[in-house]
Amino acid sequence: MLDFDYEFQWRQALDAWPELLRGAGVTLEIAVLSMVLGTFIALALTAMRGAHYALPRWAAGAWVSVARNTPSLFQVYMLYFGLGTLGVMVSSWAALLAGITFNNAGYLAENFRGGLKAIPPTQTRAARSLGMSAFQSFRFVVLPQLLRVVFPALTNQMVWAILMTSLGVTVGLNADLTGVTQELNVRTFRTFEFFAIAAAMYYLMAKFVMSVARLMSWRLFRY
Amino acid sequence: MFETSFTSSDLLFMLQGAGVTLSITAWAMVFGTLAGVASGLICTLLPRTSLPLAWLLDAFRSVPLLIQFVLFNAFKSIAGWDYSAFAVACAVLSVYTAAYCCEIVRGGLQSVPPSLYRAGRSLGLSGAQTLASVIAPMATRVAFPGWINLVLSVMKDTSLVLWIGIVELLRASQTIVTRIQEPLLVLCIAGALYYVMSLAVARIGHGIETRWQDHD
Numbered sequence: 001m002l003d004f005d006y007e008f009q010w011r012q013a014l015d016a017w018p019e020l021l022r023g024a025g026v027t028l029e030i031a032v033l034s035m036v037l038g039t040f041i042a043l044a045l046t047a048m049r050g051a052h053y054a055l056p057r058w059a060a061g062a063w064v065s066v067a068r069n070t071p072s073l074f075q076v077y078m079l080y081f082g083l084g085t086l087g088v089m090v091s092s093w094a095a096l097l098a099g100i101t102f103n104n105a106g107y108l109a110e111n112f113r114g115g116l117k118a119i120p121p122t123q124t125r126a127a128r129s130l131g132m133s134a135f136q137s138f139r140f141v142v143l144p145q146l147l148r149v150v151f152p153a154l155t156n157q158m159v160w161a162i163l164m165t166s167l168g169v170t171v172g173l174n175a176d177l178t179g180v181t182q183e184l185n186v187r188t189f190r191t192f193e194f195f196a197i198a199a200a201m202y203y204l205m206a207k208f209v210m211s212v213a214r215l216m217s218w219r220l221f222r223y
Numbered sequence: 224m225f226e227t228s229f230t231s232s233d234l235l236f237m238l239q240g241a242g243v244t245l246s247i248t249a250w251a252m253v254f255g256t257l258a259g260v261a262s263g264l265i266c267t268l269l270p271r272t273s274l275p276l277a278w279l280l281d282a283f284r285s286v287p288l289l290i291q292f293v294l295f296n297a298f299k300s301i302a303g304w305d306y307s308a309f310a311v312a313c314a315v316l317s318v319y320t321a322a323y324c325c326e327i328v329r330g331g332l333q334s335v336p337p338s339l340y341r342a343g344r345s346l347g348l349s350g351a352q353t354l355a356s357v358i359a360p361m362a363t364r365v366a367f368p369g370w371i372n373l374v375l376s377v378m379k380d381t382s383l384v385l386w387i388g389i390v391e392l393l394r395a396s397q398t399i400v401t402r403i404q405e406p407l408l409v410l411c412i413a414g415a416l417y418y419v420m421s422l423a424v425a426r427i428g429h430g431i432e433t434r435w436q437d438h439d
Contacts (some may be wrong), residue, residue: 068421069379069425071379077393081407082406165378166290178289195290202290
């Protein structure tokens with residue numbers, strides 16, 4: 001079954017590792033940026049969903065349900081090709097970052113809403129009656145507890161963000177790990193070797209994020 | 224004024240693409256769930272011996288699906304297998320589904336308190352009987368919402384098969400965009416189709432969930 005006449009050329013793929021490593025750097029950069037931006041937007045969306053007025057509530061609800069019910073590839077396409085029609089020219093890098101951020105924010109907002117349920121509203125009222133402002137009570141009482149509850153979800157989303165950066169290649173990004181791999185592939189036609197190495201690198205990045213998150217949770221959440 | 228060269232045959236083409244999306248999802252869910260339930264059971268019952276299996280499935284969760292498609296497609300050509308791109312897509316997505324389904328099944332099984340197993344055994348049921356008629360019904364109810372979420376996420380992930388040359392919904396809309404040059408409109412239609420399909424699955428799932436709750 002596996003007696004194929006194909007010579008694997010790992011040397012060629014291994015020699016390209018500085019380029020692949022740079023690509024991995026770009027991948028991590030996009031993922032981290034999208035997570036930071038996504039977390040802030042998600043917090044805003046969570047606040048908007050609990051708002052008194054209908055408009056922000058509706059807008060946040062629409063954001064979350066579109067982000068969760070359409071493919072992330074579609075979201076990146078929409079930002080890259082769709083915005084182009086409106087005369088807004090975005091680079092593939094920006095489109096990818098915006099697409100992943102949009103997706104992250106939608107998923108995280110849902111997680112935050114679940115996390116908020118775990119924090120009794122009496123705590124906010126207690127903080128308010130101690131003289132804290134609404135923002136202070138959110139920042140110093142609710143947020144630290146919320147972050148602890150949603151931390152595993154944040155970690156998972158970070159891994160997802162790394163995996164999602166691979167979509168950049170479909171809108172012509174050639175700087176991230178998949179983009180670099182695809183360029184090398186087009187040049188050498190050693191598809192299997194290059195993509196196997198890229199797969200290994202993605203795996204290592206995901207494991208790296210998971211272990212960093214574990215260390216962080218020990219450091220942040222002791223007591 | 225609003226004018227468009229989008230025709231009804233274009234819409235039909237996109238609906239055909241949506242059909243391909245749904246059929247890939249269905250195949251992947253059938254095989255992935257079977258393999259996922261099997262591996263979930265193995266991982267729960269034999270946590271030590273099945274550690275290599277858990278690692279293997281974890282690898283499929285840590286590598287982008289796009290890369291998995293390309294890798295398997297390249298491997299197919301190397302090995303000289305004569306499968307269609309559709310079969311490759313279904314195979315890769317099945318394994319990917321199984322990797323997630325394994326976790327869902329394991330979570331469901333672990334949510335059942337072990338004392339129930341002992342209670343079943345002391346009532347005279349065999350180990351397999353307890354598993355089938357005590358543990359499984361309870362675990363299914365816990366795992367079902369996660370499984371529906373998995374269906375939704377696999378349906379969205381099928382959009383990635385356009386990279387290996389299958390004309391599904393997103394690829395079909397891209398083809399139309401190339402011809403009529405109205406990306407915003409066509410992509411909005413594609414997005415709406417995805418949205419409706421997701422909503423339908425979510426509704427069906429929710430219906431089944433409430434129905435089961437009636438019998439509790």
